Amino acid sequence: MRVGTISISVFFVLFSLVGYFYIIPAHIVTSIPIDASTPAVLHPDFFPRYTVVVLGLVSLVLLFSAIKDTSPEIPEPDRASARFRVGVVFVLTYLFIVGLKYFGFTLVAPLYMSVIIFFLGVRDWRYIISMALIFPVALSYSFWYSFSVIFPEGEIFLK
């Protein structure tokens, strides 16, 4: 965790610099020109600017305290495969969202469910099928029935 804390503090320090000098001036867009007489406090960039400055300073404090920290690390067993699993689930979920946009919920959700259940270790296909089919269908039907809510329908079907 020490390495992690150090890297994230460095990240925040850099982020504050980039934020202060680039993001804040470039990405705050005003549509009515602001009266020159309004005090600086009322400008939209006031609070973000000072927040980012404080963020940079506190991240520096964190950085130094992390470097000085010599307490023993708690070993995390099996880290690489744990991170791998997390990464795969993220990617699959993102693909699920993309799939939702084009193909709609009824098609994509069961597919997604079956892949994830399989990935997480369940091999008995009876469980996979029943969970993957019944659960999404039950969910979307109950939403439609009780709340009149429609799940994503998929762009290729709507035009």
Added chain:
Amino acid sequence: MSEIRWRYACAIVLSVSLLLMGTITADAAKKFPWKPIRILVALGAGGGHDLNARAAASVAYDYLGQPMIVQLVPGAGGKIGMGILKKAKADGHTLMMASSSHTSVAPHVRNMGYEPFNDFEYIFQFTKADYMMAAMASQPWKNFKQFKAFAKKNPGKLSFGSSGIYGVGHLMLLKVMADAGIKLKHIPFKGGGPAYRSGLGGHIDTFGALPATGGTLGRYRRGQIQILGIASKKRNKMFPKVPTWRENGVDFLLASKRFVIGPKGIPQENIDFLVKGFNKITKDKTYKKLLKKMGDKPSPLFGPALKADIRAESAAYGKILKSVGITKKK
């Protein structure tokens, strides 16, 4: 192992094909409407447009033959919702309960991605409520004339709380200041509610109000608040002593309107069907009861008259905004 995998594969293929068949519907020549009608609301939950749409939707099935479903699509000041409406199939199944701020105000200020009068059909107006400027009765001035005199002697001292930048309240303030020649402080709030409450607490001098919401009628009758002007052509029967803005010398008309629009290109017979159905809804007892609970009453308007009305207000607001230097950027 391969036996199981084979069965697994078959099951998946079978279910997928079943689902696929279910979702692709053949749009053969059917009578309109043949599926539920979606009514979008590009504003937040619990607001006037949301509630009005739901009130209409609750009785719509009997008059339209299909259920009407309310879908909230707020965001980006209406840009998201209007964008969805614009891209929707123009068959009359996707409509929107629109707001004047989206059709008549926002396009003057920013590029919204649509042309309000070229991209949409104007179908039916359900209700409208005229906007008012209110103040606590305890103030030293008791009508607009006295208020104007006080403001002239003390420029920049009195405050007006609006529902937000470029909102209807802000517009009213700009026009009042311009036509009456006075200067007031503009305090934007997030929504009309907080501004109203701040006014009741005496923290701001004037605020926007509608006849129905916030208990305005009750407070006015009890003498807790006074109303300086109402933005309608004629005086409101429930507030007979309140002068219209035009009587006060301010040329300003504004109503909070709930009207239905649809994407351009809906067949005329579908539009006529909807208009007929909506008209019947406005006469429905349950619908009228729901409106009364919200303090509204039906105010139907449709056809070319509706579009002309919205066009006129858009032009008027555009003028107000231009006069203070607000023009479209980007």
Added chain:
Amino acid sequence: MIDQILEGISIALTWQAISMVAVGIFAGITVGAIPGLSGVMATAVLVPFSFFMAPTMGIPFLLGIHKGSLFGGSIPAILINTPGTPPAAATCLDGYPLAQKGEAKSAIQMSLYSSTLGDTFSDLALILAAIPIAALALKFGPTEFFGLLVMGLTVISSVTGTSVPKGVISALLGLLIGAVGLDAITGAERFTFGFDTLQGGIGLVPLLIGLFAISEVMIQVEKKISILSQKPATANLKGGRSLTMGEFKKSRRTILRSAIIGTIVGAIPGTGASIATFIGYGAAKRASKNPEEFGHGSYEGVAAAESANSAVAGADLIPTLTLGIPGGGTAAILMGAFIAQGLRPGPSLFEENGPTMYAIFTLLLIGNPIMLLQGWLLTPFFASIVTIRQALLIPCIILFCVVGSYIFHNNLGDVELALVSGAFGYVLRKLNFPLAPLVIAYIITPMAERSFKQAMLLSDGDYSVFFTKPISLFFIILAAIILVLSVWKQPKVSAE
């Protein structure tokens, strides 16, 4: 005011409302009973469901989940020595040894009774506290609001956990996240990078679903596949006996003490059920006649833990509803639900929505006997829930998260937001950054900034208004006191 109370009660006493509370409690106990699903997560995921119900049903539904999960978490704690929700950790200490002795059923019953009583106590406290504060509502103008919100922000300093810099950074991040969107005073677009979805700011619901639910799922996914796909071994309910009146009576004082502690701790914004539980447990042990039994199967221990953590359920809402400052993670989520229903938590909540709030209070109280009933009848069912494999649950949870963030605004962009904040939350949690400051800062800062600017506009740039107006001054002094106390109590983080 009496007529508002009566109106509220009449709205509440309908079959639909009461059954929504019952459904919520049932869902809450079920979710609480599943290890790996915390109450916070469940509430976050189910908030969007409540949008489609009227406020008098949707909110009690969510509150039912909140209550139910605090009891439900004790079930796996007792049966398989795994807390179903973080606050149930203390219940493991005495609950599991009791189960091993074959007394699982009576342990669960003790948990049920203590939870119900603790919850009822804090609900009453909530009702009694809310009303006088509500009476002051109209006196809050922009200046006063700002003072109040500043106080809310300083409370964060007391929740930073072990590392002050990390807590502060977390709060600053929340501040920046809250700054995304349209600035209320000038209409300027901040940090939207051209994305339309961001113009309204980063949505509370997708953010919370991501930070609390999705990140939690990711942490669970780290477990070995062999753990995820196998059923956990569970102690048996069979053969147990019911709790006797005598045993219950012995723990009376413990339950009351824990209820009080839970209510006070829960009412402090930023603290959560976990802290309350351990304080309650510790206090009970010190005050007990048989302290050596604690940790080896003492009914008093179970009672102390469960009463405290359930008391937080009502107390959490005290600062949330009356001041608009979230009492804890779940409270922050509930606040989002209130706002989405058009109810604005804060001093003006009762002014605007009197009958609705009284209806909600009534349903809160009714929920307690309902929970008791469900606990009595359904314990075997809940016990079996404990054994569902995580590999099957996790995809369901993710589906709920996706659906929940979608139906918020019918916008898939929100789901992407939820996924991104899930990744963000995951990283922060792995590195031990506390999430509470982030959420509190995110909610409070936009309001604070707006009030500040409004006050400045009204006073024509005069800063002294904050110190001359009495209510504002009061809160600022309070804020200063809180800051001083927390710095004083914190062991100094040596950076030399």
